[in-house]
Amino acid sequence: MARPTLRVDAVLVQAVIAGALSFAHLHDLAAAAGQDGWKAWAYPVSVDLLLVAAWRRLRTDGPSRLAWCWFLIALVASLGANVATAGLLDLGDVPAWLRILVAAWPALAFMGGTLLAHTPARQEPDAPAPRGAGPVPVPEPIADEPATVSGPDPVPEPVEVPALEEARALPTPAPSPASPPVPVPAALVDHARKVAADHEQRTGARIDTDTLRARLGVPPHLADAIAAQLI
Template identity: 60%
Template sequence: MKLSIRPDAVLVQAVIAGALSFAHLHDLAQAAGQTGWKAWAYPVSVDLLLAAAWRRLRAQRSRLAWCWFVVALVASLGANIATAGFLDMNHPPALLRLGVAGWPALAFLGGTLLAHQHTDHTPEPSSVPAPEPRPVVAVDRPETPEAVSEIPEPGPAPALPKAAASVPPALIDHARKVATDHRARTGADIDAATLRARLGLPEDLALAIVAQLA
């Protein structure tokens, strides 16, 4: 079996861009006073932080991942711009030396936060289909005259108790004052139970007075 290797323009472009960015970061770190292996460790640190933030963004769109992705991208772009002749590489400014010296701690913090960030795993829906509900078959039952005749007819509504003729007029007047006071406080007519509790009357007498006050 023969393996055919086809050049991919996108892959070649990515390799070239990565190599150039790597070299610019190395030159910037070396100009800021980092010599030897330390100058080569800076571009590795920037590229690893950029890759880690991008991987976290693909897994979860969080503000933390976006923040560290922008930080690593600014560091990479800043090195590319700085080495293009905008800065004197023989006499770099103090701010550039400060940024290069503080980058290891910043990159360590970003990598630690990205590594310990929790990823929300959404449970996948079950592939087993839910059972379909069984159709309910309605059975028509003929109505027979016997079944209709068994339904009881509604009886007459209970009549309200009539006011007894033996209720003294003075008691009626006093009950009317109590009912007026109750309506002014509550906004509703007084019932027999409330009137019975207020005046201490028997139940039949309270019903008769309420019927006469209505």
């Protein structure tokens, strides 16, 4: 069984070296500013953790002012320590303003980490239904063709009116069947639901038939059929 070969990643080695140098610079600056013992070692950990937390927030939830703000603060703190320990600052005589910044960093890092961990991500609102689109074409109902009658109209024969008793005995004619429902395309019903939902979200009331007919640009009988399906 062949042993797995150990491959050295140049990028990973470079990241470890850079992280170790930045860690040492932050420790030296904190120690020079009066933070001795374990406190000087805690400052590099705090800066690097805040930098990683802000970058992770940017990667998972997308760009935001909160994440970019704390990412830049941690980056300036890390770069400032690297530049300050490069010989531009006398570590034996650290100015008072730098001591104040180093002493105030724990509270600042705690507030930044808390906001990054407990602030909810921004949610994008749902896109409203398009208003610029023209009315959906509606199939026109096919009218019945009139029957063609050739020749002169026949003269109706006289009909005898039955007596009162005979009229009462005649069977009652059955009621005429209701007119068939108007066919409504499924796409038009879906579009009408979006229009009704947008109207209710903006006004707080259900859309009426006249407003629905004006928004869709359909005839009155078709608007009544669509409104009946939206109930």
